[in-house]
Amino acid sequence: MNIILGYLGILHLGHPAIYGIGAYGYAILSINAGFSFFPALLCGGFFAMLAGLILSIPALRLKSHYVGMATLAFLIIVQGLLINMRDLTRGALGIPGIPKPTIFGYYFGTNTSFLILSLILATIISYILHRVIHSPFSKVVETIKEDETASKTLGKNTIKYKIQVFLIASFFAGIGGGLLASYLGFINPNSFDPKELIIILSMVIIGGMASFWGSIVGAALIILLPEPLRFLDLPAEFVGPLRYAIYGLLLILFMIFRPNGILGKRTNIFSK
Amino acid sequence: MKDLLEIENITKAFGGVKAVDRCTFTVEKNSITGLIGPNGAGKTTMFNIISGLLKAEEGNIYFNDQNISKLSPYKRALLGLGRSYQSIRIFPELTALENIMVAFQDNREKLWHSFMPLKKHQKRQEKRAMKLLESVGIEEKSNLKGYELSYGQKKLIEILRAKANDSSLILLDEPTAGINPTLIKQVTTIIKDFQKEEKTILIVEHNMPFIMNLCEKIVVMDRGTNIADGKPKEIQNNPKVLEAYLGIKK
Numbered sequence: 170m171n172i173i174l175g176y177l178g179i180l181h182l183g184h185p186a187i188y189g190i191g192a193y194g195y196a197i198l199s200i201n202a203g204f205s206f207f208p209a210l211l212c213g214g215f216f217a218m219l220a221g222l223i224l225s226i227p228a229l230r231l232k233s234h235y236v237g238m239a240t241l242a243f244l245i246i247v248q249g250l251l252i253n254m255r256d257l258t259r260g261a262l263g264i265p266g267i268p269k270p271t272i273f274g275y276y277f278g279t280n281t282s283f284l285i286l287s288l289i290l291a292t293i294i295s296y297i298l299h300r301v302i303h304s305p306f307s308k309v310v311e312t313i314k315e316d317e318t319a320s321k322t323l324g325k326n327t328i329k330y331k332i333q334v335f336l337i338a339s340f341f342a343g344i345g346g347g348l349l350a351s352y353l354g355f356i357n358p359n360s361f362d363p364k365e366l367i368i369i370l371s372m373v374i375i376g377g378m379a380s381f382w383g384s385i386v387g388a389a390l391i392i393l394l395p396e397p398l399r400f401l402d403l404p405a406e407f408v409g410p411l412r413y414a415i416y417g418l419l420l421i422l423f424m425i426f427r428p429n430g431i432l433g434k435r436t437n438i439f440s441k
Numbered sequence: 442m443k444d445l446l447e448i449e450n451i452t453k454a455f456g457g458v459k460a461v462d463r464c465t466f467t468v469e470k471n472s473i474t475g476l477i478g479p480n481g482a483g484k485t486t487m488f489n490i491i492s493g494l495l496k497a498e499e500g501n502i503y504f505n506d507q508n509i510s511k512l513s514p515y516k517r518a519l520l521g522l523g524r525s526y527q528s529i530r531i532f533p534e535l536t537a538l539e540n541i542m543v544a545f546q547d548n549r550e551k552l553w554h555s556f557m558p559l560k561k562h563q564k565r566q567e568k569r570a571m572k573l574l575e576s577v578g579i580e581e582k583s584n585l586k587g588y589e590l591s592y593g594q595k596k597l598i599e600i601l602r603a604k605a606n607d608s609s610l611i612l613l614d615e616p617t618a619g620i621n622p623t624l625i626k627q628v629t630t631i632i633k634d635f636q637k638e639e640k641t642i643l644i645v646e647h648n649m650p651f652i653m654n655l656c657e658k659i660v661v662m663d664r665g666t667n668i669a670d671g672k673p674k675e676i677q678n679n680p681k682v683l684e685a686y687l688g689i690k691k
Contacts, residue, residue, distance in 0.1 A: 297556075300555045300556055301552070301555045304550075304554060304555035304559065305542075305543070305548050305549055305550040305554065305559070305563075306550050306551065306552050306554060306555050307555075308535065308539060308542070308543050308550070309543060309548075309550045311532065311534060311535060312532050312535070312543055315532040315533055315534055315535070316530050316532060318494060318514075318530065319526070319530040319531075319532065321493075321494075321513070321514040321515045321518070322492050322493075322494070322514050322515075322517075322518050322523070322524055323515075323518055323523075323543065323544050323602065323606055324515050324518035324519040324546065324606065325515055325518075326515050327515065333552050337552075
């Protein structure tokens with residue numbers, strides 16, 4: 170999401186749907202078609218990329234908040250499909266028994282081994298994204314965010330760049346979704362509902378938009394921040410909503426007092 | 442000399458208002474041509490139509506004998522059509538150097554280039570961009586972000602960007618608006634240098650001494666149409682032009 174929101178400046182609210190497609194892709198292929206870990210994960214990424222392409226063609230014709238509305242509608246449509254395409258997705262029942270990865274005969278069944286695998290994959294993906302973010306390609310993408318008209322009159326095919334950014338972001342979101350499905354072992358449509366947006370947006374905005382390290386810092390912070398709540402003697406039904414309340418409050422505070430986030434660049438996305 | 446740009450019967454209306462009305466003129470290759478007219482005459486609309494940001498309802502635009510009327514702005518830019526804007530449009534979050542570098546045509550900016558070794562190429566591009574900044578004496582500002590530059594520096598960067606973009610026709614929309622006389626001299630020198638490099642320049646401007654001294658040909662627009670064109674002296678004495686500007690008949 171940081172690539173689309175931070176670097177391209179497009180308010181893409183359909184992100185949970187994209188990584189949901191990656192997660193379902195992984196789950197269905199590994200359970201129903203017997204795919205092993207990497208082929209299923211990559212196919213999930215490609216399904217997500219395809220969804221990103223389908224979404225980007227109409228959405229990128231829109232401007233500012235209308236893109237946000239269109240992508241949010243996409244999220245709701247995908248959720249509707251996940252619930253109603255019961256033959257494929259088992260609807261609201263979700264998909265249980267998603268296998269943990271087995272690579273070259275080694276079963277990543279424990280939390281520690283899964284953490285190591287996730288760290289390796291995250292490092293590879295971060296390296297790829299780091300190269301993209303620090304390339305002339307990324308500079309052109311930034312020009313589109315800052316002034317698309319000027320970018321066009323410098324000979325940049327802005328639509329092509331935007332679609333490419335959507336494809337990259339969707340592919341890696343799909344991979345993330347597949348990894349999540351594999352870790353949890355169970356997914357249902359609620360795993361990818363609009364609530365997830367608050368978490369992802371919080372990570373990107375609090376960490377800092379258009380900053381490579383910003384997303385990593387933001388993600389770590391958002392995941393670790395509610396952990397102390399465990400030690401408070403609060404009823405379970407109160408802790409869940411309280412987490413979201415904290416994220417919401419933080420988002421509002423950051424947008425008022427530090428809209429650039431912790432490490433982000435000056436941006437005018439929300440004033441467009 | 443051959444015409445590089447031919448504007449043929451261009452018409453553009455916004456609702457009931459015809460901003461450009463069957464306007465026709467030509468721009469000679471390697472010339473400096475001025476496009477003048479009172480406020481609201483349709484000059485900037487014409488620039489936007491030429492660069493493809495607005496679509497004309499009627500008429501054709503020929504660039505290097507090619508009909509570009511239906512081409513998108515980026516395709517026109519790739520053919521060699523560059524421009525600056527009335528209200529400056531440099532990229533505020535990019536440094537002065539990056540603002541120039543991003544305009545180079547051989548920028549290796551495709552997605553797959555991200556995975557190629559680019560350091561040497563980038564160094565060369567930086568040197569090229571730095572030379573351009575040196576040519577206008579703002580090399581020490583190279584690392585400042587666009588939003589940190591002064592108005593005049595932004596103007597210079599925007600004009601340099603058209604050069605970096607390797608445009609054969611450069612459209613300059615009010616290049617001297619809001620800048621001091623020293624900077625106006627500098628802009629004049631840059632434009633003359635463009636001509637020496639066999640580029641063609643079309644300027645929209647309200648600064649009459651500037652345009653009369655610099656241009657070989659002037660096109661005058663009023664109420665969306667071309668009311669006169671010719672050498673600066675001919676234009677100064679043209680009754681239609683005096684009427685358009687002063688509202689009186691000589």
